[in-house]
Every structure is written in structure tokens, then in C-alpha cells.
Amino acid sequence: MLAAGRTTREAAAALFLSPKTVEYHLRHVYQKLGVSSRAELATRLPDRT
Template structure:
């Protein structure tokens, strides 16, 4: 079920409102960021989303830039208070 929700979000459908900074992210960037923020490695995120590790790295680079952060720990803090997609 969780994977289906991520697929719907990746397609642009959102059930919940996003925090202002998160609205800057594309649906795919949001999916990657949520997985990485929850502790997934790049390889684990790639497997979960059916994309390459290089694509995960690409999206993370853009996420960091758009959110003005520099590390995975800062990313985790950014996502800590957001509701998870149910």
C-alpha cells in the first residue's frame, strides 16, 4: 500500500498539503528525500523506487540545493515533523 501511495505522489497526486519548502520538490524528489530521511541508503532507495543509484544521487543533489541543506542528517530534520504519506 505504501508503495502505491508513493507511486501516486510521484505521478503528481497529493493527499496532504506539503510544508512550504517541500512544495519546491518534484514528486520524485519528495519520494527519494522521504526514503533517505527515514534512514534508507541510496541503494535501498533505488531498489524501493525502481530507479538507479545514480538517479537517487541526482535527485538528492537537487533536494539539498532546493532546501538549502548539506547533509542527510539535515534532510532527516527537515522531514521529521512532516506527516508520512498514508
């Protein structure tokens, strides 16, 4: 969702989570993949279309 351009708040609402929870997990994804932005994250994920 975030790689597709949704905000943290929008993703959190769609998943019934708090925005802080989404940010926490997003930080860990960034660390594991070695990326530093959502745009970079989107390029590292497989195309889902």
C-alpha cells in the same frame, strides 16, 4: 526513504531506479532546501509517523 535511514542503493531498488538517479535528485533537493546532509534533511521534513 533516505531521511528515514535507507541507503541510496536501498531507496533506488525500492523505487526501481538506479542509484545515480536517486543521487541526482537528492542533490537537487539539498540545493532547494539549503541542506548538506541526510540528517539535516530529516530535520527539515515533516514527521510522517
